[in-house]
Amino acid sequence: MNQLISYVLSKNSWILNAFMLVILLGAALMPLTSQAQDAKEIVQKMEDNQRGDHVTQELTMTIVRPSWKRSIYMKSWGRGTEYSMIYITAPAKEKGQVFMKRKKEMWNWVPSIDRMIKLPPSMMMQSWMGSDFTNDDLIRESSIVLDYDHSIVGEETLQDRLCYKIQLIPKPEAAVVWGKLILWISKEGDLLLKQEFYDEDEYLVNTQIMSDIKSIGGRTIPCKLEMIPADEDGKKTVMQIEASDFNTDIKESFFAQQNMKRIR
Amino acid sequence: MTFETMVSAQDKESNFAFKGYLKYLTTVNFQDVNEDWITDNLIHNRLELKYYPSDKWTFDLEMRNRLFYGEQVKLYNQIDSLPSYGDFVGTDHGFFNLSHNWAEGSSYVLNTTIDRFFVDYSSGNWLVRAGRHRINWGQNLVWNPNDVFNAYSYFDFDYEERPGTDAVRVQYYTGSTSAAEFVYQLGDDIDDMSFMGLYKFSKWNYDIQFLAGQVKRDLVVGTGWSGDIKGGGFRGEFTYFHDKDSLSDPVGQLIASISGDYTFPNSLYLHTSVIYNSKGSTGKAGMINPNVVTQTSAKYLTLSRFDMFGQVSYQISPLWRADFSTIINPYDGSYFVSPSAIYSLTDNMELLFLAQIYGGDAGTEFGGIGKLFNFRYKWAF
Numbered sequence: 001m002n003q004l005i006s007y008v009l010s011k012n013s014w015i016l017n018a019f020m021l022v023i024l025l026g027a028a029l030m031p032l033t034s035q036a037q038d039a040k041e042i043v044q045k046m047e048d049n050q051r052g053d054h055v056t057q058e059l060t061m062t063i064v065r066p067s068w069k070r071s072i073y074m075k076s077w078g079r080g081t082e083y084s085m086i087y088i089t090a091p092a093k094e095k096g097q098v099f100m101k102r103k104k105e106m107w108n109w110v111p112s113i114d115r116m117i118k119l120p121p122s123m124m125m126q127s128w129m130g131s132d133f134t135n136d137d138l139i140r141e142s143s144i145v146l147d148y149d150h151s152i153v154g155e156e157t158l159q160d161r162l163c164y165k166i167q168l169i170p171k172p173e174a175a176v177v178w179g180k181l182i183l184w185i186s187k188e189g190d191l192l193l194k195q196e197f198y199d200e201d202e203y204l205v206n207t208q209i210m211s212d213i214k215s216i217g218g219r220t221i222p223c224k225l226e227m228i229p230a231d232e233d234g235k236k237t238v239m240q241i242e243a244s245d246f247n248t249d250i251k252e253s254f255f256a257q258q259n260m261k262r263i264r
Numbered sequence: 265m266t267f268e269t270m271v272s273a274q275d276k277e278s279n280f281a282f283k284g285y286l287k288y289l290t291t292v293n294f295q296d297v298n299e300d301w302i303t304d305n306l307i308h309n310r311l312e313l314k315y316y317p318s319d320k321w322t323f324d325l326e327m328r329n330r331l332f333y334g335e336q337v338k339l340y341n342q343i344d345s346l347p348s349y350g351d352f353v354g355t356d357h358g359f360f361n362l363s364h365n366w367a368e369g370s371s372y373v374l375n376t377t378i379d380r381f382f383v384d385y386s387s388g389n390w391l392v393r394a395g396r397h398r399i400n401w402g403q404n405l406v407w408n409p410n411d412v413f414n415a416y417s418y419f420d421f422d423y424e425e426r427p428g429t430d431a432v433r434v435q436y437y438t439g440s441t442s443a444a445e446f447v448y449q450l451g452d453d454i455d456d457m458s459f460m461g462l463y464k465f466s467k468w469n470y471d472i473q474f475l476a477g478q479v480k481r482d483l484v485v486g487t488g489w490s491g492d493i494k495g496g497g498f499r500g501e502f503t504y505f506h507d508k509d510s511l512s513d514p515v516g517q518l519i520a521s522i523s524g525d526y527t528f529p530n531s532l533y534l535h536t537s538v539i540y541n542s543k544g545s546t547g548k549a550g551m552i553n554p555n556v557v558t559q560t561s562a563k564y565l566t567l568s569r570f571d572m573f574g575q576v577s578y579q580i581s582p583l584w585r586a587d588f589s590t591i592i593n594p595y596d597g598s599y600f601v602s603p604s605a606i607y608s609l610t611d612n613m614e615l616l617f618l619a620q621i622y623g624g625d626a627g628t629e630f631g632g633i634g635k636l637f638n639f640r641y642k643w644a645f
Binding site for chain 2: 004063065068070071091092093095096102103104107112113114115116117118119120121122170172252253255257258261262264
């Protein structure tokens with residue numbers, strides 16, 4: 001196999017997904033800024049919080065299977081959901097690679113061969129290895145506020161925190177793959193602690209659990225995100241935030257090809 | 265954004281970075297399974313050292329240390345009309361000679377080659393790089409007519425980093441995704457030097473570039489792009505060469521390559537590409553004899569008028585990836601077929617199984633090269 005293609009594919013296919021995951025994570029772990037009563041309002045607050053935030057993070061992503069696991073370490077810089085940059089720090093064979101997203105365009109800088117590769121959209125759409133994550137969640141531009149009808153269906157205690165349990169049903173005209181979503185959002189601290197993804201036949205597909213709530217980089221957030229596929233024992237993918245800074249002002253011009261070659 | 269804030273993320277980092285790998289590659293080669301099997305072994309170590317004395321300066325040194333041994337070396341050395349295998353491996357085609365054979369015998373060669381050795385100076389929107397480094401202007405993933413300085417052989421799968429070139433390169437970034445570049449490639453005389461300019465920018469969700477100048481004896485103009493059609497990658501490169509000493513000759517040489525690829529949500533990957541060489545043969549194209557054309561050039565990516573490439577790749581599991589690639593010469597009917605699989609042993613170790621099956625009549629582009637079966641272990645550190 002041509003090594004360049006393998007750079008893009010075999011080595012990167014899950015880095016690409018990690019890249020998308022980090023973009024998602026920047027949003028998913030964002031706390032709500034104020035108390036909200038109405039189900040839609042609660043979700044709206046979360047959606048609002050996804051935008052315009054400047055985040056610098058160090059992350060580990062680990063695929064866990066019954067007999068093995070593989071990890072990737074990275075630094076990420078994000079400005080809302082439109083601008084993002086990721087630098088891979090480990091494993092050794094991937095170290096130094098950089099991914100950048102500017103609006104809908106994405107590039108991969110491969111320093112060992114001095115190559116800037118523009119990534120076509122389809123390359124970002126491949127399913128998450130072993131399908132712990134469906135990329136559709138990660139990349140889709142649809143809105144969990146606008147494309148769903150929301151209702152509070154109960155209250156439950158998760159991780160010693162009382163949570164609103166909110167059900168999201170897609171609107172009939174919405175182009176949404178899920179049949180139903182259930183979100184658990186803590187009343188205190190406004191943290192998304194759990195999310196369940198159901199298909200159109202109302203079967204549970206994935207469960208996402210946010211835990212390890214810590215004060216980090218100026219905010220209190222869950223630092224661990226686990227995506228657990230239903231009916232597959234011992235399989236999950238874990239994203240762990242090692243360090244985080246929400247106070248940096250990252251300008252749009254940070255997300256430049258010149259900077260892809262400089263960061264480390 | 266100021267230059268200072270851009271690099272502030274580096275403040276706490278070490279001034280040194282070191283990495284590398286160790287690979288063992290064994291190749292079994294035969295023309296016919298019932299005839300002689302020739303084995304070839306390569307222990308291959310790569311070392312990369314970077315030093316960042318300040319925000320503005322970077323020093324980079326990278327070398328490959330290789331021990332070749334086995335029947336392939338011995339058989340090559342027995343052919344009197346060829347230089348020794350040590351000469352074949354140890355000849356440096358750059359301006360500087362940075363290759364050295366530490367030891368060689370009838371069945372082995374131990375060589376060190378420095379393929380990156382450069383200094384970077386960056387300030388504001390400027391980046392100046394001098395020394396041996398790779399200047400990669402390619403847009404495609406198989407054939408790169410725009411890669412005018414350091415073209416590589418697609419078949420040399422084990423050389424992941426690809427060769428570098430001895431040059432001075434000045435880059436000026438005009439925007440987040442646009443830049444102008446000028447390259448001076450060192451040479452012994454004017455016919456051995458290159459002077460090239462490139463301007464690249466992003467427009468309509470495409471990366472687009474134009475290049476012009478002189479590459480050794482040729483005046484060169486070219487263009488390349490990367491974009492997408494309905495989500496699938498669409499890339500192309502055109503380069504036109506014209507001998508500068510025979511400008512009265514109305515026709516130069518056009519090398520062009522276009523490619524498209526598509527990745528399905530289940531990770532199935534399809535990729536196709538064609539290459540066109542206006543001076544290529546429409547009959548039996550003949551092999552690119554590595555003993556005649558010792559250095560790959562963008563002009564010699566193929567000797568055929570057309571070649572076609574196809575690839576199917578699939579992620580079987582997070583640990584296994586399988587690939588099937590082929591190149592076909594539609595004129596002489598010769599072909600190259602390469603099934604392969606990569607297996608991840610640990611975060612830093614992998615196994616590669618890769619076959620290279622060349623087929624065709626005598627005198628065709630891929631005839632007579634044989635069937636190569638490669639097994640490789642790689643440990644990155």
